Amino acid sequence: MYLSLSWRNLWRNKKRTIIAATSVFLAVLVAVVMRSMQNGSYAYMIRSSVKFYTGYLQVQGKGYWENRSLDRSIVIDEKQQKEILQIPHITSIVPRLEAFSLVSFEKVTKVAQITGIDPEAENNMTDLKKRLVQGNYLTDMPGGVLIAQGLANMLKIGIGDSVVLYGQGYHGVIAAARLPVAGIVKFPIAKMNNAMVFLTLTNAQNTFSAYGRITSLAIMLDNIKNQAHVYNSLSSMLGGQYTLMTWQEMMPDLVQGIELDNASGLIMLIILYIVIAFGIFGTVMMMTTERAKEFGVLVSVGMQKTRLIWVTTLETAFLAFLGAISGAVFSLPVITYFHYHPIPITGNAAPVFELLGVKPIFYFSTDPWLLINQAIVVLLIALATALYPIFFIKQLQPVQAMRS
Amino acid sequence: MPLIELKNLSKTYNTTAFPVQAVKNVNLQIKKQEFTAIVGPSGSGKTTLLNLIGGLDKPTGGSVFVEERDIATLKANELIDFRLHHIGFVFQAYNLIPVFTAKENVEFIMLLQGISKTIRDKKAVELLNAVGLGERIDSRPSQLSGGQQQRVAVARALASRPNFVLADEPTANLDSHTAESLLDLMEQLNKDYEMTFVFSTHDPRVIKRAHRVVTLEDGAIKFDVGGKN
Ligand SMILES: Nc1ncnc2c1ncn2[C@@H]1O[C@H](COP(=O)(O)OP(=O)(O)OP(=O)(O)O)[C@@H](O)[C@H]1O
Ligand SMILES: [Mg+2]
Numbered sequence: 001m002y003l004s005l006s007w008r009n010l011w012r013n014k015k016r017t018i019i020a021a022t023s024v025f026l027a028v029l030v031a032v033v034m035r036s037m038q039n040g041s042y043a044y045m046i047r048s049s050v051k052f053y054t055g056y057l058q059v060q061g062k063g064y065w066e067n068r069s070l071d072r073s074i075v076i077d078e079k080q081q082k083e084i085l086q087i088p089h090i091t092s093i094v095p096r097l098e099a100f101s102l103v104s105f106e107k108v109t110k111v112a113q114i115t116g117i118d119p120e121a122e123n124n125m126t127d128l129k130k131r132l133v134q135g136n137y138l139t140d141m142p143g144g145v146l147i148a149q150g151l152a153n154m155l156k157i158g159i160g161d162s163v164v165l166y167g168q169g170y171h172g173v174i175a176a177a178r179l180p181v182a183g184i185v186k187f188p189i190a191k192m193n194n195a196m197v198f199l200t201l202t203n204a205q206n207t208f209s210a211y212g213r214i215t216s217l218a219i220m221l222d223n224i225k226n227q228a229h230v231y232n233s234l235s236s237m238l239g240g241q242y243t244l245m246t247w248q249e250m251m252p253d254l255v256q257g258i259e260l261d262n263a264s265g266l267i268m269l270i271i272l273y274i275v276i277a278f279g280i281f282g283t284v285m286m287m288t289t290e291r292a293k294e295f296g297v298l299v300s301v302g303m304q305k306t307r308l309i310w311v312t313t314l315e316t317a318f319l320a321f322l323g324a325i326s327g328a329v330f331s332l333p334v335i336t337y338f339h340y341h342p343i344p345i346t347g348n349a350a351p352v353f354e355l356l357g358v359k360p361i362f363y364f365s366t367d368p369w370l371l372i373n374q375a376i377v378v379l380l381i382a383l384a385t386a387l388y389p390i391f392f393i394k395q396l397q398p399v400q401a402m403r404s
Numbered sequence: 405m406p407l408i409e410l411k412n413l414s415k416t417y418n419t420t421a422f423p424v425q426a427v428k429n430v431n432l433q434i435k436k437q438e439f440t441a442i443v444g445p446s447g448s449g450k451t452t453l454l455n456l457i458g459g460l461d462k463p464t465g466g467s468v469f470v471e472e473r474d475i476a477t478l479k480a481n482e483l484i485d486f487r488l489h490h491i492g493f494v495f496q497a498y499n500l501i502p503v504f505t506a507k508e509n510v511e512f513i514m515l516l517q518g519i520s521k522t523i524r525d526k527k528a529v530e531l532l533n534a535v536g537l538g539e540r541i542d543s544r545p546s547q548l549s550g551g552q553q554q555r556v557a558v559a560r561a562l563a564s565r566p567n568f569v570l571a572d573e574p575t576a577n578l579d580s581h582t583a584e585s586l587l588d589l590m591e592q593l594n595k596d597y598e599m600t601f602v603f604s605t606h607d608p609r610v611i612k613r614a615h616r617v618v619t620l621e622d623g624a625i626k627f628d629v630g631g632k633n
Contacts, residue, residue: 005501294498297499299484301560301564302513304516399455402495
């Protein structure tokens with residue numbers, strides 16, 4: 001009977017209740033869609049970025065990140081690599097040997113980053129083969145090198161020409177080689193386009209006398225959600241002999257960009273919440289004050305205030321649930337739709353994505369926690385407004401209430 | 405043993421610019437099954453007196469005894485329960501819960517008392533029949549006339565099996581014909597259920613119907629006629 005009393009009280013003023021419930025509904029809907037888009041886009045951006053080169057995690061020699069010297073290279077043998085791959089949620093591992101050296105062709109000499117790669121593993125992760133604008137990939141010509149387009153232009157080198165590498169190998173050994181150009185690759189980022197040279201890992205190891213060694217092992221995961229978990233398993237497996245870096249450490253700019261965007265999103269959310277809070281509060285306040293006389297009569301005839309508070313709190317709860325649940329339920333198909341039909345990004349933001357070589361789209365997350373969290377937050381806000389009738393009834397003096 | 409006994413009861417309001425002595429040194433005994441009207445001009449203290457008897461307001465002097473119990477000894481929530489179990493109230497207006505039907509309104513007070521659904525049902529119907537609204541048990545207050553609403557209020561007041569019913573100007577919003585028939589009803593219930601009624605009014609036609617008339621003037625008892633002694 002108390003339930004039915006609350007429920008019917010709620011519908012005394014249908015229009016007002018519908019407006020209030022609709023505002024809760026819209027708040028949840030907007031909040032969910034907004035968060036879905038933000039979170040989805042972050043995940044997409046992160047995935048695109050880590051796929052581009054670093055991976056979610058990287059195993060490196062101690063101190064390598066600060067001082068990129070071949071002397072800090074490491075050995076991770078096949079057995080160890082297999083063990084790493086066996087850790088759940090790790091989808092692939094990509095070994096690399098990175099070194100700086102001079103490259104020259106005829107009269108031109110430049111500094112380049114030489115990277116020894118496992119052509120297949122590298123391609124699976126970074127789609128390097130797709131960047132090929134001329135010539136062949138390393139799988140077709142394992143003895144050759146891939147030169148970034150900008151660098152090739154500076155060297156005025158072409159397919160079939162041979163480039164000379166000259167630098168320092170492992171433990172100061174002189175490294176020199178003359179290798180044919182297999183292909184030209186194009187990078188969207190100038191810094192890379194003017195500096196990168198790829199060759200097979202074995203070729204690089206031989207050239208730099210770093211037999212069996214790598215400077216980094218990039219690791220890809222099925223889902224960013226599992227990163228912390230994998231990090232823990234991996235670091236306990238590796239012990240203290242290597243450094244395990246996260247994409248956050250390797251790409252602090254990306255982290256900062258996301259945090260900034262996220263903060264502005266949260267501010268918008270808070271504004272939304274405040275607007276909603278006032279909307280519900282107004283409704284609850286009106287529902288309370290206009291019934292002062294009635295409350296006075298009820299307490300007079302013998303209704304304990306706690307019961308009356310229970311009835312009014314239920315009213316607010318009904319209102320909040322009605323809006324929050326329907327908002328959450330309705331937003332599900334909306335974000336699911338956008339999840340499969342992402343919104344293309346136009347305008348200023350688009351080139352940023354293109355720089356990374358990924359499609360400029362707003363990706364939507366369908367993480368169910370998103371719905372649950374938003375519904376709970378809005379619900380709590382709505383329930384907080386129930387403090388008003390509680391306070392009102394607590395201090396209610398039936399005689400005064402009935403007299404006014 | 406009087407059902408209700410007021411001893412040197414006073415109430416002074418200090419909320420206004422100068423203190424208002426709404427009830428002055430009232431001594432009054434009301435016995436079981438009396439049918440008493442509290443009368444007096446507007447502002448004479450009728451409402452205040454009834455509120456003091458009903459424990460809705462606290463006296464500034466003297467005491468209210470109900471069945472020899474000083475109600476001032478009750479804590480706030482005990483007082484609410486006391487009202488629930490011992491006193492039936494009928495107010496001038498806003499008596500009923502608008503979203504409840506007549507029957508539900510009568511039932512509700514019994515729900516507060518923790519009475520089971522079957523008994524509630526039975527008794528609500530019985531009481532609504534007794535007040536002549538057997539046909540309207542499923543009507544909402546807004547679908548009932550003022551007189552019918554007050555009948556529901558009377559039925560509700562009786563539903564809690566109180567020791568007595570306090571009614572503050574129950575006929576004030578009714579035309580005189582309807583007022584009379586409400587009085588008929590109250591008188592009938594007074595007889596049938598041996599229910600004690602204390603009601604205030606300034607309607608001469610209603611006053612005529614009372615068995616005992618207590619007249620207030622400036623908060624003090626001026627006359628007290630018709631009581632059984
Ligand atoms: N809560 C209050 N605060 C201040 N003064 C009050 C309060 N309640 C009543 N009074 C004053 O006490 C006096 C008695 O009022 P009360 O309402 O008891 O009279 P009444 O006989 O019921 O009048 P009416 O016939 O108009 O209902 C009046 O002067 C009134 O203004
Ligand atoms: Mg009055």
